[in-house]
Amino acid sequence: MTSTDGGTAVADFTPEQIARARALRRAQLPAVLGGRVAGLALVLALGLTPGGARLTALFGDSWALRILGGGLLLVLLNTLLSLPFAARVRVVRVRFGLVTQGWAGWAADVLRGLLVSVPLLLAALYAVYALAGAARWWWAWSALGAALAAVVLSWLAPVLLEPLFNRFTPMEPGPLRDRLLALADRDGIPVRHVLVADASRRTTALNAYVSGFGRTRRIVAYDTLLSTAEPREVELVVAHELGHVKHRDVLHGTVLGALGGAVGVCLLAAVVQWQPLLDAAGVGDFADPRSMWLLAAVAAVGSAAAGPFGCALSRRIERRADVHALELTADPAHFIAMQRRLTVANIGDPSPPRLLHLLFGTHPTPAERIAAAREAAVTARP
Structure with a gap:
């Protein structure tokens, strides 16, 4: 596989840095891909055969118990299957110095994730079935419910979900806080809070983001970023994140997620009611909760197929945020320094294989981002 802009990567990163990033990629890629393939294989094996229906039938004839037991079993089997692959990725990242959290903390995070995802999944299954x-046009009502859920979760996530996984403390008053608030003010974006996330208890990776709407909007910086990067580089990271707010990427993403959820439900409904698939799953009618493994299989295939398109859209949005950061700060030199620091600290591959990047890359490559900053610098010269 060819790499993306490999010449720039060689110029901006040392051979040791490039070799280390590629060693990390090679070490964790089999487990990452293996976990995805195994999860897809599980739902296909049980969703396109009577196996899933038989497992769900073990919970008796009660409609409610079949949904409860079948939904819990669906999550449990997927989780148990994915854990060895996730643990292997974690072992690799520990070896490369990216993980600071112990196994107990990791297990607690897995449990927190289940405590969030399981009620949401069960609520969705009960509503759909x-x-x-009860309704001939059930798919239309389900599509509306999916759209509303996307909007509600987008609004509630910063307030209710983020605190489950990180502790946030107000950034102490000082020059950096003042500069970040002034940056947002210059950008015309009201920001009420600047918070510090305790990311260092999990990782050495560097990051920052802007989340929330209206009164809940806040700038959040990882403590790892604050302890590692220069203040101007922190400003450049935040300027990029403000670009997402300026272009209303969160709002547009919420709307797109709502529309995508609604359309996805309609497509799912059309496929899961196709009689040959119902026959293969050993179910006479989709309204029977024993069909939930078929629903999971079709949803998994659809998600895998849509993944590269979502990544392409994400890369486009991230490029636009980079442009915004460069225009807001007029500082391509520190933008390049920031990209180098993030790439080295996060052990990112400056120029990953093109096919992998097209399939899974959510951001432009570091080499591409640095090249764009240099081009902006040349363009800005009088």
Whole structure:
């Protein structure tokens, strides 16, 4: 596989840095891909055969118990299957110095994730199967529910979900806080809070983001970023994140997520009611909760197929945020320094293989971002 802009990568990073990033990629890629393939294989094996229906039937004839037991089993089997692959990725990242959290903390995070995802999944299953059994146009109501859920979760995530996984403390008053607030003010973006996330208890990776809407909007910086990067580089990271707010990427993403969820539900409904698939799954009617493994299989295939398109859209949005940061700060030199620091600290590959980047890359490559900053610097010269 060819790499993206390898010449720039060689010029901006040492051979040791490039070799280390590629060693990390080679070490964790089999487990990352293996976990995805194994999860897809599980739902296909049980969703496109009577196996899933038989497992769900073990919970008796009660409609409610079949959904409860079948949904819990669906999550449990997927989680148990994915854990060895996730643990292997963690072992690799520990070896490369990216993980600071112990196994107990990691297990607690897995449990927190389940405590969030399981109620949401069960609520969705109960709603879908209740509608499927009661309304001819159940798919339309389900699509509306999916759209509303996307909007509600987007609004609630910063307030309710983020604190479950990180502790946030106000940034102490000082020059950096003042500069970040002044940066947002110059950008015309109201920001009420500047917070510090205790990312160092999990990782050495560097990051920052802007989250929330209206009164809940806040700038969040990883403590690892604050302890490692120069203040001007922190400003450049935040300027990029403000670009997402300026272009209303969160709002547009929420709307797109709502529309995508609605369209996805409609497509799912069309596929899971196709009689040959129902026959293969050993179910006579989709309204029977025993069809949930078929629903999971179709959803997994759709998600895998849509993944590269979502990544392409994400890369475009991130490029636009980079342009915004360069225009807001007029400082391509520190932008380049910031990209170098982030890439080295996060052990990112400056120019990953093109196919992998097209399939899974959510941001432009570091080499591409640095090249764009140099081009902006040349353009800005009188």
